[in-house]
Amino acid sequence: xxxxxxxxxxxxxxxxxxxxxxxxxxxxxxxxxxxxxxxxxxxxxxxxxxxxxxxxxxxxxxxxxxxxxxxxxxxxxxxxxxxxxxxxxxxxxxxxxxxxxxxxxxxxxxxxxxxxxxxxxxxxxxxxxxxxxxxxxxxxxxxxxxxxxxxxxxxxxxxxxxxxxxxxxxxxxxxxxxxxxxxxxxxxxxxxxxxxxxxxxxxxxxxxxxxxxxxxxxxxxxxxxxxxxxxxxxxxxxxxxxxxxxxxxxxxxxxxxxxxxxx
Amino acid sequence: xxxxxxxxxxxxxxxxxxxxxxxxxxxxxxxxxxxxxxxxxxxxxxxxxxxxxxxxxxxxxxxxxxxxxxxxxxxxxxxxxxxxxxxxxxxxxxxxxxxxxxxxxxxxxxxxxxxxxxxxxxxxxxxxxxxxxxxxxxxxxxxxxxxxxxxxxxxxxxxxxxxxxxxxxxxxxxxxxxxxxxxxxxxxxxxxxxxxxxxxxxxxxxxxxxxxxxxxxxxxxxxxxxxxxxxxxxxxxxxxxxxxxxxxxxxxxxxxxxxxxxxxxxxxxxxxxxxxxxxxxxxxxxxxxxxxxxxxxxxxxxxxxxxxxxxxxxxxxxxxxxxxxxxxxxxxxxxxxxxxxxxxxxxxxxxxxxxxxxxxxxxxxxxxxxxxxxxxxxxxxxxxxxxxxxxxxxxxxxxx
Numbered sequence: 304x305x306x307x308x309x310x311x312x313x314x315x316x317x318x319x320x321x322x323x324x325x326x327x328x329x330x331x332x333x334x335x336x337x338x339x340x341x342x343x344x345x346x347x348x349x350x351x352x353x354x355x356x357x358x359x360x361x362x363x364x365x366x367x368x369x370x371x372x373x374x375x376x377x378x379x380x381x382x383x384x385x386x387x388x389x390x391x392x393x394x395x396x397x398x399x400x401x402x403x404x405x406x407x408x409x410x411x412x413x414x415x416x417x418x419x420x421x422x423x424x425x426x427x428x429x430x431x432x433x434x435x436x437x438x439x440x441x442x443x444x445x446x447x448x449x450x451x452x453x454x455x456x457x458x459x460x461x462x463x464x465x466x467x468x469x470x471x472x473x474x475x476x477x478x479x480x481x482x483x484x485x486x487x488x489x490x491x492x493x494x495x496x497x498x499x500x501x502x503x504x505x506x507x508x509x510x511x512x513x514x515x516x517x518x519x520x521x522x523x524x525x526x527x528x529x530x531x532x533x534x535x536x537x538x539x540x541x542x543x544x545x546x547x548x549x550x551x552x553x554x555x556x557x558x559x560x561x562x563x564x565x566x
Numbered sequence: 567x568x569x570x571x572x573x574x575x576x577x578x579x580x581x582x583x584x585x586x587x588x589x590x591x592x593x594x595x596x597x598x599x600x601x602x603x604x605x606x607x608x609x610x611x612x613x614x615x616x617x618x619x620x621x622x623x624x625x626x627x628x629x630x631x632x633x634x635x636x637x638x639x640x641x642x643x644x645x646x647x648x649x650x651x652x653x654x655x656x657x658x659x660x661x662x663x664x665x666x667x668x669x670x671x672x673x674x675x676x677x678x679x680x681x682x683x684x685x686x687x688x689x690x691x692x693x694x695x696x697x698x699x700x701x702x703x704x705x706x707x708x709x710x711x712x713x714x715x716x717x718x719x720x721x722x723x724x725x726x727x728x729x730x731x732x733x734x735x736x737x738x739x740x741x742x743x744x745x746x747x748x749x750x751x752x753x754x755x756x757x758x759x760x761x762x763x764x765x766x767x768x769x770x771x772x773x774x775x776x777x778x779x780x781x782x783x784x785x786x787x788x789x790x791x792x793x794x795x796x797x798x799x800x801x802x803x804x805x806x807x808x809x810x811x812x813x814x815x816x817x818x819x820x821x822x823x824x825x826x827x828x829x830x831x832x833x834x835x836x837x838x839x840x841x842x843x844x845x846x847x848x849x850x851x852x853x854x855x856x857x858x859x860x861x862x863x864x865x866x867x868x869x870x871x872x873x874x875x876x877x878x879x880x881x882x883x884x885x886x887x888x889x890x891x892x893x894x895x896x897x898x899x900x901x902x903x904x905x906x907x908x909x910x911x912x913x914x915x916x917x918x919x920x921x922x923x924x925x926x927x928x929x930x931x932x933x934x935x936x937x938x939x940x941x942x943x944x945x946x947x948x949x950x951x952x953x954x955x956x957x958x959x960x961x962x963x964x965x966x
Contacts, residue, residue: 376862395871403868413863417881417961426877427867457662472863479868 314531314543317348321530321545324352327483327514328373333382335368335538342368344538346382350483355515357525360535361561366518369535370485373516374405387482403431406476410488412468414460414475420447421456424475432479439478446474450504466497470504477508484508486517522566526550534558604933613931614938615696617920621938622693624756624911630748634759635705637742643712644734650720651731658725682952689945739767752830756911758942764830764902765946768837769895775838776845781875783850794846801843806901809836814908833905841898848890852883885961892954896947903943913939 320326328350335343342365350356358366371377373384375391375398384391387404391397415423424446425439434442447453450470452463460468469489476484486505490498502524509515509528519525525532525546532549534542534557542555550566553559577587614621623634660666670678680687694702720731747755755763782794801809813836817826826832856879864878884891906915917935920926 374866376865399868399870402866405866407863407866409859409863409866411859413857413859415860415863415878415882417885427869430873430877431868431870457659457664475867 317346317531317533317540317543319543320349320351321354322351324354324514326350327352327387328516329383329385330373331383333369333372333379333384335365335372335377336380342538343372343379346538346540348533348540350514350516352482352514353512354530355509355517355528356531356533357529358516358518358533358535359520359522359525359561360541364535365538366535367487368538370407370487370516370518373483373485374402374407376407403479404482406473406479406481406484408469408472408476408484408486408489410491412460412465412472412492414468414472416460419457419459420452420463420471423460423471424478427475428478443474443478446477447471449477449507450474451500464497465493466500469493469497469501473501473504473508483514483516486515486519488518488520490519490521520565522550534561536561609934609937610929610931611696611934611938613920613923613926613934615698616925617916617923618693618696620757620911620916620920621913621942622757623759624916625754626756626759627750630750633746633748635708637746638705638709639712640738640742642709643716644738646713646716646718647720647723647731648716648735650717651723651725651728652720653717654721654723654728655725657721682956683949685945685948685952689941739770751828753828755830757916758913760830760905760910760912761899761902761942762946764834764837764905765895765899767834768841768898768902771834771838772842772845772898775842777849777880779842779846780849780853783846784853797839798843798846801839802847804840806836806840807904807907809840810904810908812836829908830910833908833910837898837902841894844894845891848887848894849883851890852887853879855886856882885958888954888958888961892950896950899946899950900943913942 314321326349328348330346330348333343333346333348334341346369348369358369360366368377372379373386379391386401389397389400389404391401414420415426418426421440421443424443425434425436428434428439428442429436444453444456447456450473452467452470455463455467455471460471463471473484473489489505490501493501498521502521505515505517505524506528517524517529527546529546531543532546533540534549534553534555536557542549542553542558544553549558550562553562578584619626619628619631623631626634690706694706720728723731752763779794779798782790783798785791785794810833813832814829817832860878860882861874864874869877903912903914905912911919917939918932921929921931921935
């Protein structure tokens with residue numbers, strides 16, 4: 304990697320975290336194969352507490368696969384993934400342990416359509432954390448206040464707009480008090496006028512010190528909120544940098560090409 | 567004049583329409599006229615009237631028929647309690663959501679119930695009119711009274727205690743069956759009571775079994791999968807008649823006769839496993855209809871595999887397959903007539919046998935008795951179908 308001519312220096316690689324927090328997510332040489340297709344090639348990545356890492360890249364570059372490997376929605380084929388001190392293995396308890404500590408927000412919301420908003424949020428705390436119903440519901444209402452839709456608590460997801468659904472999905476993920484929040488293209492399925500209400504909630508979360516890994520195409524969000532931006536292509540991490548570095552003086556050819564196409 | 571305008575627009579728009587209307591009207595009118603004439607004028611319903619108890623309870627001893635009455639009242643009471651408890655819960659949930667449910671007056675409620683359950687109410691009325699004595703009216707009143715009382719009490723019981731109400735439908739058959747079979751054992755059951763017994767027990771039992779087979783077929787344990795596939799494919803591939811016959815005779819070749827349960831229980835098991843095989847495939851289809859994202863979201867919030875299935879996938883799968891499941895249950899309900907081949911006095915056997923009684927022999931009354939038998943089955947099937955549609959509507963709330 305060559306030194307950039309202007310702007311702050313890029314990170315040597317994705318294992319060098321910003322800030323001083325302890326490492327919450329650690330990936331070492333992670334490979335993922337779908338049949339003959341190699342989706343991830345030797346990914347090394349560390350994320351420290353309270354960091355916001357935004358992952359960008361062309362479609363098919365492995366961004367979603369990467370984020371889905373971190374809570375074992377996809378099983379990695381080689382390398383090590385450690386989340387909150389727990390290493391992912393085939394042991395169901397390690398998987399459950401990691402999933403309890405990570406909240407995930409999906410592109411297509413994936414709310415449970417047969418449950419009310421309140422039940423969507425309280426299900427995991429009550430079933431996994433064994434929280435009493437009253438306490439779980441009180442916490443859920445606080446979360447709904449935080450995402451600014453407390454009045455929707457007793458509705459079903461089908462009665463909500465896309466933006467509201469995604470905010471409920473964020474509240475549902477937060478209800479387990481995760482150490483890390485993973486966002487897999489959270490605004491890609493939304494109508495344009497609803498994107499900001501979701502991004503605002505995410506910015507708020509970042510300000511409150513949540514550790515976040517966000518796959519997104521929202522460059523404005525990346526520029527404003529990210530501590531580090533990770534650019535992926537063809538299953539590899541191509542370049543890592545601060546937003547300033549990234550959007551003013553990218554080093555790699557592939558990064559430049561990608562940015563010129565979308566900006 | 568709206569009726570005339572409507573008729574002109576819909577029935578007599580042009581010459582061809584008019585001809586179709588007149589011809590079709592004549593055919594339908596003639597059929598309806600013949601049917602009504604048969605039902606009211608030419609039909610000789612005394613053969614049904616005189617054998618009503620044979621149709622309904624077979625050879626259940628007259629001295630013990632009070633047990634049937636007690637069972638009816640108990641079932642109605644429990645059904646009322648459960649309905650009341652569910653209604654109470656819905657009302658509380660609606661109030662919590664800040665909505666107000668409308669409270670229709672008693673007259674409106676009666677209209678609603680009649681509109682909903684007219685087939686069964688009509689059948690009961692018909693039976694009462696046929697019976698010509700006072701005691702069946704008392705039984706009907708007691709049953710309706712128990713249902714209403716249960717409904718009122720059920721709505722008042724707070725949800726915390728009300729949970730116990732949902733145990734009652736499970737406990738009830740366990741208590742009622744020995745009570746009903748007490749004096750004479752089940753093998754002499756007959757008529758509609760036998761049909762209802764076979765159908766309801768098999769329906770209740772085949773459901774969990776079918777669910778287990780469906781889940782087993784999707785399991786990641788090869789042995790479990792193999793057993794599930796084997797059971798489903800074997801019992802779906804064998805005609806039901808064969809299973810019914812085998813439950814009667816062939817089991818004795820494989821197992822010591824002394825260890826076998828009674829004939830009714832054996833045939834019940836046959837119906838249960840046969841239906842469970844179909845139910846398993848229906849539910850498996852339902853499981854596949856739930857989007858992958860639902861499982862992923864449930865896993866991502868930390869639910870264990872059992873809870874992912876139990877709280878997220880299965881409820882959605884079952885809701886999607888209600889129509890198919892009910893179709894299977896209706897099928898089962900009607901298939902119970904097959905027990906006539908192993909010598910049970912079920913409704914069809916009765917319909918045939920009573921035309922051979924001394925007073926009615928050789929008078930061609932099989933039409934009357936078969937029409938009556940068909941009516942009994944139609945009311946049962948149609949009620950199942952309507953109730954399932956209500957359930958679908960209710961579960962569909964807020965689902966896009």
